[in-house]
Amino acid sequence: MSTARGYLAMTRAEIRLFRREPLSVVFVFAFPLMMMVLLAAVFGNQQSDATSVQNGMLVWRGVTPANYYTAASVAVIVAALGLMTLPISLAGYRERGILRRFHASSVPASTLVSAQLTLALMAFVAGTAVMAIVAHLAYQAMLPQDVLGVVVALLAGTAAFGAIGLLLATVIRTSRAALGIGLLLFFMLWLISGTAPPRAVLPAGLRDVGGVLPLAHLVTAVQDPWFGFGWSATDLAVLGAYAVAAGIPALWLFRWE
């Protein structure tokens, strides 16, 4: 009973803190939304683009660029939370002795982690809704065709990027270092995962690297149900594998100070 109470209190506290932190609001909400609006404005919303092919791939996966970026930018929210918000806040907590304080007051590590992940999920749901509505109003982009499929993809993405974020938070000592490393990873992934230029236009080498990393899989895992292409089992499986591969060492290595 007291664990449920603690979890709710911690989640509520984390939501308040998240709202007060400009960095997370910028990267989680403003940046993906702005990129969606700008990229859709650059590449347009012509039906004729839907069938364009480059390097033997459909450049826009069979939909218009505006639709393509709406779903892809949702994945960017997940990456921003996992690669930046989560490690920066947890590394900062450890660095400043906040984790010590929590530990001494019998706050379980699992409560701390699950509150962070709940916060991430809520941010995705809110960010996704805003993204879908803005894209729909601005470009008549389609709303998610298969809402459950999109939710499942977001859950898989939360698991994968949440685990990566936790792992980063355990190995990085300070929140400044977490910010630097997080920004680096975030922009690298953003550029080669089909969230900025579509993967079809990338050189083969970069495309292969991007194909191994989790964000490209999250993009297709979200896009497929969004466009009504069904669920992408392979991408979901890869995200699950990332969650396990990063999550186990992250929990193993977790330190209060």
Place this chain on the structure above:
Amino acid sequence: MLFGRALNSVYAQLVSVITVDHLRKTYGRVVAVDDLSFDVEAGEIFGILGPNGAGKTTTVECLQGLRSPDSGVLRVLGLDPTSQGAQLRQRIGSQLQDSALPARMSVGESIELFSAFATQPVDSGELMSRWRLEDLRDQAFDGLSGGQRQRLFIALAFVNSPELVFLDELTQGLDPQARRSTWELIREIRDGGTTVVLVTHFMDEAEHLCDRIAVVDRGELVALDTPQGLIDALALPSIVRFTTSEPDLGWLSELDAVESMVRRGDQVDIRGTGPVLALVASELVAHGIVPLDLRVDRPTVEDAFLALTERHIRT
């Protein structure tokens, strides 16, 4: 004889809230705590006094299960802090050195958050008024002064109605007035039945507040007694001071209690032990000298502490 010893040990278990038996903790090659043993009794304010780096904080962190000792047996409220730490921390309160709260969390929110993890939370309104935090309710942690943070951390230590509290550098950053009122509140809490373990390097705090003091130096226990007991055991000299224009006071040196006499002009300082003040006073009166400013500086815990740690360095 054997029976008596068994009875003693049962008695010790009943009244001891903490038993530390041959505690040792090292960080790499640095020995933080070396073979430390002591008991803390129920309902006392127990001080752990020592210079910086003496192993005080390490000791209380081990007692709270925040660090694992290398060796030694610890018992806190009947539990083993190393293996039953989570269970133990439900029943103890803790004010840590070098800790913080999220920068943008307000005072009211932090009390609400920590209450949620307490099995027996106290009334938060009462807690905030006791530690004068009501006016700071909506202040973010980052905007608090050092003293305000300290009061918040002390309040958080009591959020779960603890049976035992650890206060590490209780009055760090508090102004003199806040220190006095904090001491008063800690005494009230002790009188309410809570056992208090106080880590400090402030001598006056140990002297005024503690029922018993463990003096530790370089990870070892140097002495353990009441504040007065520490002073008495060392038989430290008192200094009797007065002024007189009387040129020859040689006869005062004849007194057994007098160790030495220093004179600068009219100012006379006499070092001595035992009832030196009474003996000097009566002798002065007998010689027709009645100084208005006759006074004695009795040895303090600070003198005892310096003597103990100095002796420890020499041995």
